[in-house]
Amino acid sequence: MKFIKILLILCCTLFYAKLVLAEDFTITQSIKWIMGSEIETSSGKLRGVSVEGAYIDSRGHKGTITCIGSVGENFKADCNLKDEDGDFVYLDALRKGVDGVSKMSGGTGKYENVTADCIYQIANTNKAASLGLVTVQCSSN
Amino acid sequence: MRLFIISVFILLLAGIANADYTMKSVYKFDNVDMIKNMDDSNILNLTVNGFQEDSNGNNATSKCLINLINSVLNGNCQGTDQDGDIEYSTVERDLSKGNVGTIIRKGGTGKYANKTSVCEYTVVLTDFKIGVGYLTASCKE
Numbered sequence: 385m386k387f388i389k390i391l392l393i394l395c396c397t398l399f400y401a402k403l404v405l406a407e408d409f410t411i412t413q414s415i416k417w418i419m420g421s422e423i424e425t426s427s428g429k430l431r432g433v434s435v436e437g438a439y440i441d442s443r444g445h446k447g448t449i450t451c452i453g454s455v456g457e458n459f460k461a462d463c464n465l466k467d468e469d470g471d472f473v474y475l476d477a478l479r480k481g482v483d484g485v486s487k488m489s490g491g492t493g494k495y496e497n498v499t500a501d502c503i504y505q506i507a508n509t510n511k512a513a514s515l516g517l518v519t520v521q522c523s524s525n
Numbered sequence: 526m527r528l529f530i531i532s533v534f535i536l537l538l539a540g541i542a543n544a545d546y547t548m549k550s551v552y553k554f555d556n557v558d559m560i561k562n563m564d565d566s567n568i569l570n571l572t573v574n575g576f577q578e579d580s581n582g583n584n585a586t587s588k589c590l591i592n593l594i595n596s597v598l599n600g601n602c603q604g605t606d607q608d609g610d611i612e613y614s615t616v617e618r619d620l621s622k623g624n625v626g627t628i629i630r631k632g633g634t635g636k637y638a639n640k641t642s643v644c645e646y647t648v649v650l651t652d653f654k655i656g657v658g659y660l661t662a663s664c665k666e
Contacts, residue, residue, distance in 0.1 A: 414650055414659040416553045438652035438659075448652055508551050510576035510586050517551035517576075517659060 411465075411502075411520040413439040413449055418514065430456040437518075439465060451477065459484065464491075471495055475502075482506045486520065499525045546664050548644060550577035550587070554656035562594070569593040577604060579664075583636075589616060596621040602628070610635030616646075624648040628662060642666045 420432030435451035445467045453461025458480045465473040471493030477486045488500040502522035509516035552575030559569045573589040583606045591600035598618045605611050612633035618626025628644040630637065644664035651658035 412650065412659065414551050414553075414657040416655075416657050436655045437657050438650045438655060440650040446650060448655055508549070508576050508578055508584070510551075510574065512586065513553065513574040513576070515551055515553045515574065515576065515657065517549070 409442045409500075409522050409524070411439050411441040411518075411522065413437050413518040413520065414515070415449065415518055416513075416515045419455075425456070428456055430454050433459075433461070435461065435463070453477065469493060473498070477504070479504070479506075486522075488522065501525065546580045546642075546666070548577055548579040548646075548662040548664055549660070550575045550646075550662070551659050552576070552587075552589075552657070554653070554658075557656070566595050567593070573600070573602075583607065585612070591616070593620070598626065606636075608635060610637055612637040618646075618648075628664075640666060 415435050415437030417433050417435045420434065422429055422431040424430075431454065433451075433453050433455050435449070435453065437449045438446070439449050440446040447465055447467035449463060449465050451461040451463035453459060453463075458478060461477045463475050463477055463486075465475065467473075471491060473488055473491040473495045475486050475488045477484055479485075482505055484504050484506075486502040486504055488495075488498060488502065490497060490499060500522040502520050504518055504520040507517045507519045552573050555572040555574055557569065557571040559567055562568050570590075570592050573587075573591055575587045575589070576584065577587055578584040585604035585606040587602055587604035589600045589602035591598060593599075596619060598616070598620060600616045602614045602616055603611060604614070610633060612630050614628050614630040616626065616628050624647055626646050626648075628646055630640070630642040630644075632639055632641060642664045644662040646660045646662035649659045649661055
């Protein structure tokens with residue numbers, strides 16, 4: 385019984401520490417994209433896409449976003465954010481429909497050991513003009 | 526005294542009836558071209574393709590033809606909403622005075638026929654090199 389009590393206290397402490405340490409921030413991106421060539425794969429058609437845009441985040445940073453990816457059953461891409469100081473954040477993106485997930489896995493300068501899990505939504509999009517507004521919510525690990 | 530109170534009440538009601546709405550727009554720059562003016566300043570012409578959404582539940586694809594002379598931006602826009610109704614507007618901003626400008630709806634078709642509005646807009650993020658931007662606006666009809 386005593387062991388369970390200690391375990392519960394430990395779990396509560398870890399949960400609380402996680403809540404305190406988790407730094408939440410948001411990113412707003414204005415993006416445009418260019419579709420590339422298309423190939424047949426075992427899981428259907430896959431088309432290359434390159435994305436460029438500008439972003440601003442709730443931590444006070446702003447800069448540009450660049451992604452190289454593919455669109456098939458899902459949208460998958462590898463991206464980087466380059467901020468006003470020239471520091472990079474490396475991230476990926478995976479989306480099916482309007483909602484997606486993204487993982488930040490370090491970078492350069494101030495982002496060297498920064499990792500975060502994010503969810504994102506395509507808030508507004510004009511497919512004919514190949515542009516969209518993306519809102520991202522992140523939780524630092 | 527009674528007349529004064531009634532007048533204030535009527536003015537207050539009129540103010541409430543005069544519907545306010547907000548708007549946000551994501552956009553990209555196309556067909557950017559530039560020449561020099563005789564005073565060595567830049568004269569720029571560009572097309573801005575965008576997608577806008579307002580708090581009245583309307584969303585529209587828009588196209589603006591913009592010219593920029595001596596940091597003063599002027600242009601004419603046409604937006605077509607989800608019902609096929611068209612709104613015609615003008616845009617102006619002095620870039621040397623910051624990121625705030627004015628969009629004036631002159632009228633249009635359908636729900637915009639004889640409906641004018643004045644919006645003060647703020648450019649939230651933009652990157653001219655990449656050619657994208659995002660603005661929010663507060664409007665009065």
